[in-house]
Amino acid sequence: MNEESSLTWLLSRRSIRSFKDQAIPRETLNNLIVAATSAPSNTNRQPWRFAVVSSREMRAKLVDAVRTRANHIKEIIHRGHHAEDFGNYGDFFYEPLLTAATIIIPQYRNYPDLIANFLASGGVDPKQFHTASAMQAELCSTSAAAMVLLLQAHASGLGACWMAGPMVARDDICGLLNISPPWNMVGAIALGYPADPPPAQKPRKPVDHVVQWFD
Secondary structure, rough: OOHHHHHHHOOOEEEOEEOOOOOOOOHHHHHHHHOOOOOOOOHHHOOOOEEEOOHHHHHHHHHHHHHHHHHHHHHHHHHHOOHHHOOOHHHHHHHHHHHHOEEEEEEEEOOHHHHHHHHHOOOOOOOOOOOOHHHHHHHHHHHHHHHHHHHHHOOOEEEEEEHHHHHHHHHHHHOOOOOOOEEEOEEEEEEOOOOOOOOOOOOOOOOHHHOOOOO
C-alpha cells in the first residue's frame, strides 16, 4: 500500500447502519480488538477496555434500553415547541443497533495527572499550568483506539457505525454490562456485514477550511 492507495482506501470507509443477519467470527472480532489496542496512548497507559456483545438476548436488552430512553426524551420534547424539529431523530439513537450482529462498548479510565501532582508537591497550584488532563488524554487515546477498530472492521469487510446516541441510556447499559467506576462508556459501535451497498460519501469540508499552514 502506498500513499495514494492508502488515502483512497481510507476515504472509502462509511458509517453503515443496516446489517445482514450473519454472525461475526470470534477470530475477526478478536482482530478488531488487537487492532484497537495498537492505538497510541499517553505514556503507554492503554486506558481502554471493550465490552463485545454478540449475544442476541443481551443485544436486545441494549436496544430496548436505548429505545426506552430515546422515546422518553421524545415525549418530553413534544411537550415544548420543538416537536417538529426533533421529529423521529431519536430513532437514530438505536436503529443501527437493531440489526447489528455485535455491539461494542468502548470504555476508558482516567489516571492521576502525575505532572500536576509533581507541581503540587513543589508548592505550586497545578491549575497555573496546562497538563495532560487539560486534553483529556485517556479519552483521546480511547477515541483513537475506536477509530483504529473502525478501520480494521472496514478492512475485514464489515460495516460499522460509532454512535453517540446510546449514551442517553448510559446508566442502563452500564448496569447491564457491569461497567462501573473507574470505567466510562464512550458511545457504542454497531457492527455487522452490510445489508446494502455503502452510501455515497457525505460532503466533507474543504481542506483549506480546516487547516492553517505555517510554512
